[in-house]
Amino acid sequence: xxxxLLLTLLLGGTTLAQAEPADTxxxxxxxxxxxxxIGDLLPSGPDPEAVADAAVESxxxxxxxxxxxxxxxETEAMCEMLPAMVLAPPPPAGTRVNIDDRRALPTDDPDMRxxxxxxxxxxxxxxxxxxxxxxxxxxxxxxxxxxRTEIATPGRAWLAExxxxxxxxxxxxxxxxxxxxxxxxxxxxxxxxxxxxxHRRLVIGTMVLxxxxxxxxxLSGAALPPACEDAVLVVLGQALGQVGxxxxxLAGDPLRLAVTIFYQNFGVVTLLLFWLxxxxxxxxxxxxxxxxxxxxxxxxxxxxxxxxxxxxxxxLLIVIELTAYFLVVAGGGMLLVTVVRQGFxxxxxxxxxxxxxxxxxxxxxLAGAWYEVALILLP
Numbered sequence: 001x002x003x004x005l006l007l008t009l010l011l012g013g014t015t016l017a018q019a020e021p022a023d024t025x026x027x028x029x030x031x032x033x034x035x036x037x038i039g040d041l042l043p044s045g046p047d048p049e050a051v052a053d054a055a056v057e058s059x060x061x062x063x064x065x066x067x068x069x070x071x072x073x074e075t076e077a078m079c080e081m082l083p084a085m086v087l088a089p090p091p092p093a094g095t096r097v098n099i100d101d102r103r104a105l106p107t108d109d110p111d112m113r114x115x116x117x118x119x120x121x122x123x124x125x126x127x128x129x130x131x132x133x134x135x136x137x138x139x140x141x142x143x144x145x146x147x148r149t150e151i152a153t154p155g156r157a158w159l160a161e162x163x164x165x166x167x168x169x170x171x172x173x174x175x176x177x178x179x180x181x182x183x184x185x186x187x188x189x190x191x192x193x194x195x196x197x198x199h200r201r202l203v204i205g206t207m208v209l210x211x212x213x214x215x216x217x218x219l220s221g222a223a224l225p226p227a228c229e230d231a232v233l234v235v236l237g238q239a240l241g242q243v244g245x246x247x248x249x250l251a252g253d254p255l256r257l258a259v260t261i262f263y264q265n266f267g268v269v270t271l272l273l274f275w276l277x278x279x280x281x282x283x284x285x286x287x288x289x290x291x292x293x294x295x296x297x298x299x300x301x302x303x304x305x306x307x308x309x310x311x312x313x314x315x316l317l318i319v320i321e322l323t324a325y326f327l328v329v330a331g332g333g334m335l336l337v338t339v340v341r342q343g344f345x346x347x348x349x350x351x352x353x354x355x356x357x358x359x360x361x362x363x364x365x366l367a368g369a370w371y372e373v374a375l376i377l378l379p
Contacts, residue, residue: 042142049102052115052131055142056097059129062090079228089146094122097129111135116148159263165255168262172366179363189363192356196327199334199353206285206330207323213289214322217296224301232301254373262369265321266362270328274358277332278351280339284332288325313375320368324361331357 043054097119105114113133121127128148133140158164178185196203221232276284331354338350 044141048113048140059145079231096120168259192360195353203330210326213293214296217293218300221297221300232298265365273328281332281336284329288329324364327357
């Protein structure tokens, strides 16, 4: 969920944006920073075509990872294996790849090459294997290999369109105007705060529970060995590329970045919690507790590596976004409590309560998206 993405954007993403020269084109969605350890897994050499072929062959020779083997490993050993599992997950036994059917795909980065190969899965299903390479001087290093259907970026190209950013800016300004004058939006937010006051014990309990789960995750992440830092960065870097956040950060376009952040926070995370909350609240709680614990783990790893001073500017943002998510979860609790107390005749009222929590969360996340943009892009 986005709380993991949040800190990576603020710590890793800001560093990337500052480290990249101004005339360097942004990487494509899915490109990531690769730890030095990947060189021990995938081949390198002066000829990119030969390196790509060798990467596929070594990938086919890798044995599948058994979950029970991972559970029996020491934490540090598991973290050392994780980058390889993310960047080059082993194929199912029996996978066949036609090495002679190599095709080069265009890229915007002259220091990056991408090749595809036709492949057949063990179930005789046709697929495509993709290999990505990056150049370091005269040497090309394979950095990822896997089925293209598994590593391809979701269809979010519309988020990068200039018109999308303009529309989002106009909607943001409209919301701002409606907040400072009598409007239906203001009345709805007043009604939402009234529901929070009505169910204050439920809301406070939900906040305590989920912030506690997140906090335990942070402490658990901080207690992980140093070897886990690279693993966390690789996994989150992959996730950033998949949702289109990495190119949005490196492009330095505030509208594109704001749209990407808000879409992921509200359109993906919050709406999922909302739909689960509609199922009488319980599924939302069952997902939220372990999920926000898991989200706290990378915060703990990166907090331990960066130090508390690096996080001062992010504390408010963390509170805004987590509170928005937790309000929607609490809305599911309001729905359940209302139906239990007043019967199914009050189901319409219960739906209005969780819907108003969704609206309140949307306004918070809208403000949070622009605040996050300012933290990332402003010097």
